[in-house]
Amino acid sequence: MQTEKEDEDDASPEEYVALSSFTGSGSDQLSFHSGDRLLVHAKPSSEWWWAELHEVIGYVPARYLRQDAAEDEDDEEEEEEEEDPWQDEEYFGSYGTLRLHLEMLSDKSRTEAYRQVILSNSASLRNKVVMDLGCGTGIISLFCAQLAQPSVVYAVEASSMSEYTRQLVKQNGCEEVITVLQGRAEELELPERVDILVSEWMGNCLLFEFMVESVLLARDRWLREGGVMWPSSAALTLVPCQAHSYYAEKMAFWERPYGLDFTPLQPLAQQEFFTKPKFSHLIEPDDCLAAPCNVICLDMYTLQVKDLEEIKAQFHFCVEKSGVFHGFTAWFTVHFESLETGGAAVELNTGPNSEPTHWKQTLFMLDRPVSVYTGDSIRGTIVLRRNPVWRRHMTVTMHWNINSSTEDTDNCQVGTKTFPMWR
Numbered sequence: 001m002q003t004e005k006e007d008e009d010d011a012s013p014e015e016y017v018a019l020s021s022f023t024g025s026g027s028d029q030l031s032f033h034s035g036d037r038l039l040v041h042a043k044p045s046s047e048w049w050w051a052e053l054h055e056v057i058g059y060v061p062a063r064y065l066r067q068d069a070a071e072d073e074d075d076e077e078e079e080e081e082e083e084d085p086w087q088d089e090e091y092f093g094s095y096g097t098l099r100l101h102l103e104m105l106s107d108k109s110r111t112e113a114y115r116q117v118i119l120s121n122s123a124s125l126r127n128k129v130v131m132d133l134g135c136g137t138g139i140i141s142l143f144c145a146q147l148a149q150p151s152v153v154y155a156v157e158a159s160s161m162s163e164y165t166r167q168l169v170k171q172n173g174c175e176e177v178i179t180v181l182q183g184r185a186e187e188l189e190l191p192e193r194v195d196i197l198v199s200e201w202m203g204n205c206l207l208f209e210f211m212v213e214s215v216l217l218a219r220d221r222w223l224r225e226g227g228v229m230w231p232s233s234a235a236l237t238l239v240p241c242q243a244h245s246y247y248a249e250k251m252a253f254w255e256r257p258y259g260l261d262f263t264p265l266q267p268l269a270q271q272e273f274f275t276k277p278k279f280s281h282l283i284e285p286d287d288c289l290a291a292p293c294n295v296i297c298l299d300m301y302t303l304q305v306k307d308l309e310e311i312k313a314q315f316h317f318c319v320e321k322s323g324v325f326h327g328f329t330a331w332f333t334v335h336f337e338s339l340e341t342g343g344a345a346v347e348l349n350t351g352p353n354s355e356p357t358h359w360k361q362t363l364f365m366l367d368r369p370v371s372v373y374t375g376d377s378i379r380g381t382i383v384l385r386r387n388p389v390w391r392r393h394m395t396v397t398m399h400w401n402i403n404s405s406t407e408d409t410d411n412c413q414v415g416t417k418t419f420p421m422w423r
């Protein structure tokens with residue numbers, strides 16, 4: 001009697017299309033290019049399949065492949081939607097309405113930080129050429145024209161908001177200085193290179209949306225030799241934390257609602273509430289179980305687009321107070337170097353010890369909380385893997401080891417979890 005797998009092996013191979021190129025590592029992984037048609041012979045796991053290309057066989061990452069849907073009109077629309085890995089229509093559509101711009105403009109910490117950058121560099125901005133990448137309503141460009149005397153600011157905005165940005169520039173008498181350009185910054189033609197490339201590109205967990213790719217492409221194409229990037233650097237900070245109220249609200253709730261035992265729903269709750277990261281989480285400083293650590297530091301002058309595919313970092317936390325290890329919380333800080341040598345940098349810190357921002361922090365809940373004690377160590381790695389198909393998405397994988405310091409228990413608890421953001 002054939003096992004299910006043997007059945008599968010005998011099944012005729014299925015044809016799949018590669019949505020993105022993949023370079024295999026190790027002898028048993030098969031490399032391929034975007035558009036290649038592979039024959040999938042077996043699917044031993046959900047993540048790795050056994051496939052063939054030009055008579056060569058090997059393991060391929062399943063998430064890179066899509067079954068070639070039979071051409072029919074119903075799928076045509078879906079196919080078109082699928083063809084855009086940047087989902088630009090939806091993405092720039094969302095920035096064509098006021099909701100997100102109101103949220104960003106209402107974020108005083110964020111907006112005042114950019115204003116402070118312009119104000120504290122106003123003298124050095126005189127006669128400079130500036131690009132404001134992804135200017136939205138144009139607030140940063142308007143700060144430049146209002147607080148300094150640059151020779152020109154190219155306010156670049158891909159969404160339909162740019163029509164209103166033009167009106168705001170006119171309404172505030174800044175047409176002499178600000179030129180609004182609609183389009184993707186990396187595709188635009190400018191009459192000249194720029195001295196300063198300023199952008200507010202940070203997404204949740206720093207990189208979500210991957211607008212940073214556009215900033216790097218624009219840097220390589222339009223920033224003059226010796227020009228300045230604002231932000232100049234970015235850091236992702238991580239900390240092991242307690243999250244008692246969130247855990248109580250989503251998980252403990254099912255223990256005794258109205259005197260009844262609803263615990264059979266807890267696996268569902270874990271799947272529904274703890275599989276993805278929680279954006280806009282507000283962590284209390286007291287929830288931190290250890291000193292936060294800058295796990296990833298990005299230099300905006302040297303960072304390359306290819307570096308964004310996979311960013312890996314190690315961490316080692318020493319538990320400073322006993323408590324419950326519910327998960328990890330992440331946030332970011334960006335720095336704006338001064339245009340004057342030796343001048344003070346401006347910092348925008350989205351962590352729990354700073355004024356809250358609209359990003360707040362990002363909470364990664366473990367499947368099971370673990371009691372930890374002062375002196376325990378939590379070592380591990382964080383890996384940010386960009387989605388090879390959906391280019392604005394990524395996964396965050398945490399591996400951790402908990403080493404207890406108390407002699408009587410030499411327990412070393414190991415864990416790993418991958419969080420999709422969002423695909």
Ligand SMILES: N=C(N)NCC[C@H]1O[C@@H](n2cnc3c(N)ncnc32)[C@H](O)[C@@H]1O
Nearest residue numbers: 095134136158159184185200201202214
């Ligand atoms: N997470 C953020 N800071 N998002 C801000 C995104 C703002 O920049 C705009 N934007 C994003 N990418 C681009 C791009 N490549 N070119 C021009 N505008 C862009 C977007 O329409 C919105 O107004």
